[in-house]
Amino acid sequence: MNIIEIKQLAKYYRRSRGIEDITLSVRQGDIFGFIGPNGSGKSTTIRVLLNLIFPTSGSATIFGLDVVKDSKIIRGRTGYVPSDAIMYDRMTVLEFLRYIAAFYGQGNYDERIRTLSDLFDLDPGRKIQELSMGNKKKVSIIQAMIHRPELLILDEPTSGLDPLIQSRFFDLLHEENRVGTTVFFSSHTLSEVQAFCKTVAIVKDGKIVNVEEIASMRKKQLKKVRILFPEPVNIADLGPDGIGHVESGSGNSLAFLFSGDINTLIGKLAGRTIENLSIEEPSLEEIFLHYYK
Numbered sequence: 001m002n003i004i005e006i007k008q009l010a011k012y013y014r015r016s017r018g019i020e021d022i023t024l025s026v027r028q029g030d031i032f033g034f035i036g037p038n039g040s041g042k043s044t045t046i047r048v049l050l051n052l053i054f055p056t057s058g059s060a061t062i063f064g065l066d067v068v069k070d071s072k073i074i075r076g077r078t079g080y081v082p083s084d085a086i087m088y089d090r091m092t093v094l095e096f097l098r099y100i101a102a103f104y105g106q107g108n109y110d111e112r113i114r115t116l117s118d119l120f121d122l123d124p125g126r127k128i129q130e131l132s133m134g135n136k137k138k139v140s141i142i143q144a145m146i147h148r149p150e151l152l153i154l155d156e157p158t159s160g161l162d163p164l165i166q167s168r169f170f171d172l173l174h175e176e177n178r179v180g181t182t183v184f185f186s187s188h189t190l191s192e193v194q195a196f197c198k199t200v201a202i203v204k205d206g207k208i209v210n211v212e213e214i215a216s217m218r219k220k221q222l223k224k225v226r227i228l229f230p231e232p233v234n235i236a237d238l239g240p241d242g243i244g245h246v247e248s249g250s251g252n253s254l255a256f257l258f259s260g261d262i263n264t265l266i267g268k269l270a271g272r273t274i275e276n277l278s279i280e281e282p283s284l285e286e287i288f289l290h291y292y293k
Helices: 042-049 071-076 093-104 110-119 133-145 163-178 190-196 214-219 262-269 284-291
Strands: 002-013 016-027 031-035 057-062 078-081 151-155 182-187 199-204 207-213 223-234 243-248 250-258 276-280
Touching: 002 042, 002 182, 016 042, 016 182, 016 199, 016 207, 031 042, 031 190, 042 057, 042 151, 042 182, 071 078, 078 133, 093 110, 093 133, 110 133, 110 163, 133 151, 133 163, 163 182, 163 190, 182 190, 207 214, 223 262
Parallel strands: 031 182, 031 199, 078 151, 151 182
Antiparallel strands: 002 016, 002 057, 199 207, 223 250, 223 276, 243 250
16 A cells, blocks of 8 residues: 555746656555755655645645645644754743644643653753754654654654764664554665665656665666776776766776676776776665766
């Protein structure tokens, strides 16, 4: 079952492009990475999904419900961590979290608030206006998770968190995912996505350029090639198709991503003197650069 379905979604800000022709499915129970640099359309997509802005065209559903018509129901079953949280500064952390919890219906959420506050080393008695940006991010994470949502939508959730708290946060997300929570994780920090997510969508200039499971993406033919020559060489002299992102394209050392037939490349090198040759699996960051070449 797909928990999120997006079909040909577009959003324009007058003459400016937000997103265009986004089509995407997220399976229930997945940990889904949504990656791209700032300005690529990640936050715009999320804001449309949460009905914070209206789409120009296209459609989207969450839990099979229309994101515009059924937004109130969707929000009750969803937790959202924005990239920039807005809170009531004069409240204490506990007052603010209780205020947020009241929107989720009857029930006592104090134990859940205490548990999460302890996990993130957050003093619930402090006023929000006294908190650092990192501690405000902790409050934002807790308010998104108070009601144990079926879907977590996270927009750059680790910005401002120190490494220890980041580690605890990812452990918590894995725990929530094991009991059924789907995670939609938007980030430009590729090492996080590589370590945490199961599936990833790469966004470029408001469009999806690839959707794939991370494990299969890294097993594909794409290779990272490094060649050391005794004399300077230009990468254009190698000739074969498939050369992608180039880290070093001239001099004694060439380094690039290669998606073609590796035997063709080796054939092109056969008549040259080579001091060293390495062919290895690229990191997710290097694969990302291949799509952004």
